[in-house]
Amino acid sequence: MKQAIILFVFLIAATSNTYSQDISFPIDRAVFQRSSNSAAATATVTFAGEFTENASGSGTTNNSTYEIRRLRIDGVDLGAYISPTTFSGSQKTRIGTSVGYTFYFTLNVPTGWYQLNVKNGSNSVVKSIKFGVxxxxxxxxxxxxxxxxxxxxxxxxxxxxxxxxxxxxxxxxxxxxxxxxxxxxxxxxxxxxxxxxxxxxxxxxxxxxxxxxxxxxxxxxxxxxxxxxxxxxxxxxxxxxxxxxxxxxxxxxxxxxxxxxxxxxxxxxxxxxxxxxxxxxxxxxxxxxxxxxxxxxxxxxxxxxxxxxxxxxxxxxxxxxxxxxxxxxxxxxxxxxxxxxxxxxxxxxxxxxxxxxxxxxxxxxxxxxxxxxxxxxxxxxxxxxxxxxxxxxxxxxxxxSLIAEELSSSGTLHENIVNNHYYLYPPSQSWLYSWTGTAPTSPVQIGSNDVxxxxxxxxxxxxxxxxxxxxxxxxxxxxxxxxxxxxxxxxxxxxxxxxxxxxxxxxxxxxxxxxxxTKAPVLPTPIPKPIITGSSGSYTVSLQAPSGVSYVSHQWHANTSSNFNQAASNSTPNFTMNYSNNSFTGYVKDNTGRISIIPYGHIIGVSGARVSNESTMTIFPNPIAANEDLSIEYEVLDESLEDVVLEVVNDNGKVLYTETLKKTKSGENKWIIKRNLLGKTSDFDFLYVRITDGEKVSTKKLIILH
CATH class of the missing domain: 3.40.50.1110 (SGNH hydrolase)
Known part of the structure; x- marks a missing residue:
């Protein structure tokens, strides 16, 4: 039996002639169990997601591509496994009348370490992650x-x-x-x-x-x-x-x-x-x-x-x-x-x-x-x-079985003790052996003779x-x-x-x-394939299960970033995306009791399917000590259309720090929050750092060292 691994790539369209791409599954550096311990062992890898076409709704021109690169043990590139490839007609499905498309296809990938790149029409890598078999x-x-x-x-x-x-x-x-x-x-x-x-x-x-x-x-x-x-x-x-x-x-x-x-x-x-x-x-x-x-x-x-x-x-x-x-x-x-x-x-x-x-x-x-x-x-x-x-x-x-014991009277290390049927005198007696000093002497029986x-x-x-x-x-x-x-x-x-x-x-x-x-392993279960239907800013998301699997429970998360685990919004089989619920992620449980991620997707409240300006947020150090300032890096594909809001909140939702920032520029944006500006944090094990950029909310958990 071949392995089935889902690699989900969400690349939902932004405005015409603009590329908005993200990879939400596989998670960066995920490793999937191969079918045997042979170097030739493979995994059936399924790629799915969405991409942007470079035409204003005409459905005729698609310049987005994907490629997979082989990597060496130290991460050095070994060359292309799959050269840059345009999504074919059988691999893609248009989202309503928008310039966004879903895609879904499988490849048989051998044992190895890989980098998945998603490219725009200029052949520039927009997103990449590493994954392994x-x-x-x-x-x-x-x-x-x-x-x-x-x-x-x-x-x-x-x-x-x-x-x-x-x-x-x-x-x-x-x-x-x-x-x-x-x-x-x-x-x-x-x-x-x-x-x-x-x-x-x-x-x-x-x-x-x-x-x-x-x-x-x-x-x-x-x-x-x-x-x-x-x-x-x-x-x-x-x-x-x-x-x-x-x-x-x-x-x-x-x-x-x-x-x-x-x-x-x-x-x-x-x-x-x-x-x-x-x-x-x-x-x-x-x-x-x-x-x-x-x-x-x-x-x-x-x-x-x-x-x-x-x-x-x-x-x-x-x-x-x-x-x-x-x-x-x-x-x-x-x-x-x-x-x-x-x-x-x-x-x-x-x-x-x-x-x-x-x-x-x-x-x-x-x-x-x-x-x-x-x-x-x-x-x-x-x-x-x-x-x-x-x-x-x-x-x-x-x-x-071996432990060391200390005498209760002195608290000094005194004896090593084992419960081992062949330690010292195999195998006719089964004793709890103990000894003192640096070398074993005659064993002391404090257990049973039963072998x-x-x-x-x-x-x-x-x-x-x-x-x-x-x-x-x-x-x-x-x-x-x-x-x-x-x-x-x-x-x-x-x-x-x-x-x-x-x-x-x-x-x-x-x-x-x-x-x-040499024994057959447990093989991965594919995560669900989102099926998105509708138009004009109202879309229904349903989930297609892999063959032989059915979903018995759903948990959708609305209006959240792909990494923020807020309370679930509903548990129905389908999810409606609109101006109020403009993003989705979540979890499903299947008929075997296994739990899978629902890949993240996001639309902006305009006609057609769109995601927000794609971004990557990094905070460090994390965990953070009492004497350390907090650094924030926020990388975006396009310049923001309005000012962004930076907040630090505790797990009760109280805002400890807030700052309105100028419009973010395309590329990397950096900020530093002085540690004293966060106030007293000794009562918390973690905080949330949140950036609101238009309709996009990015959140990271910050661990507090005490």
């Missing part, structure tokens, strides 16, 4: 999956010049341990994805230039950037070669990561959250999108507290909710190769709480009736539920009985500081740079985890 990974588990340590921590000896390793930059508002910084979003609401070039950096306060984020839950590159660099150059026709440090002729394999792990979480936390999430949905997750202010259909979770084995309580009640959202929204649109699962340390902690109560610090609860032999059953239930959301979803499971009563054996048994969709990764207990391999940070639990190097080097490279790349 490669490998997509979703990460889940606890802190050694999420990333832990200093801000931006990760394996640092990476190339850091590759252009095709990406990550989600929409980061969950997480404030504990692994996340540690309390960034970004009210994630119960749908947000248009923002993808970034993954970079190793400790300068996390300037993500415009440095992006260590892997959303929705991580702000660290961990070993994933290193893994991505390795996969980008080795899972091609052959390992790529270098000339003066640059990869030369072969296309890379673009890589995308999403991280839904949260530190400290146990299998009970994950299973409990899964059961709670299921309680709000029908069996196929096809409940209507909620129009009040919660598009994921999830009520708040304040009635369902949960604690980890370390007795901490943060976002653990919504673990599976966030994971489910990643699968149904991002996984649905872009596909997934495999889930990377790294969790098990919390089970060792639970057993330590059970058998050595009071001996160690961070004493936490032991669930009633806890039995580590239930681990496999609970993890399988989580995996099975994820495969309801994405039926062909594959999993790769690390084997892990199956340990988390490592449970992980192995689960994979062995479900090998068609579960792959096994290495045993990371081997990276233990106290057994001669300095693989842990000072806390002796979390991986250090040495361990991150070896994990990133080994994952998917050799048996047993290498088979994960």
């Amino acid at each position: 490669g490998e997509v990974f979703v990460i889940a588990g606890q802190s050694n999956a999420q990333g832990y340590g200093a801000t931006g921590f990760g394996y640092s000896a990476v190339n850091n010049t590759y252009d095709c390793i990406g990550s989600l930059k929409n980061v969950q508002n997480i404030g504990y341990w692994g996340g540690g910084v309390g960034y970004v979003s009210d994630y119960v609401n749908l947000e248009r994805p923002v993808f970034g070039l993954l970079r190793y950096t400790t300068d996390i306060a300037n993500p415009a230039n440095n992006n260590p984020w892997i959303g929705p839950n991580s702000t660290r590159t961990w070993y994933y950037l290193w893994l991505g660099e390795r996969l980008a150059k080795t899972h091609s026709a052959s390992p790529l070669s270098t000339t003066n440090g640059n990869y030369t002729t072969q296309p890379p394999v673009p890589i995308m990561f999403y991280n839904a792990a949260i530190a400290g979480t146990s299998i009970n936390n994950w299973e409990g959250s899964m059961k709670k999430t299921k309680g709000f949905f029908n069996s196929t997750y096809t409940n209507p999108l909620n129009n009040s202010n919660n598009p994921y259909s999830i009520p708040n979770f304040t009635d369902y507290p949960s604690n980890t084995p370390w007795d901490s309580n943060n976002e653990y009640d919504i673990l599976f909710t966030v994971f489910k959202n990643v699968l149904s929204f991002y996984g649905g649109m872009f596909g997934v190769r495999t889930v990377i699962w790294h969790q098990g340390e919390a089970e060792t902690k639970t057993l330590s709480n059970l058998h050595n109560a009071g001996v160690y610090s961070w004493q936490g609860p032991v669930p009633t009736g806890y039995n580590v032999k239930d681990y496999g059953t609970k993890l399988k239930a989580i995996i099975d539920e994820s495969r309801v959301i994405l039926p062909n979803l594959k999993w790769t499971i690390f084997r892990t 199956n009563a340990n988390v490592i054996k449970q992980q192995e048994n689960l994979q062995a009985s479900n090998s068609s969709y579960i792959s096994l990764a290495e045993d990371t207990d081997n990276y233990a500081s106290s057994v001669g391999f300095m693989g842990r940070q000072a806390d002796a639990t979390h991986f250090n740079g040495t361990a991150l190097y070896w994990i990133g080097l080994g994952l998917f490279a050799s048996s047993p985890s290498s088979d994960a790349l």
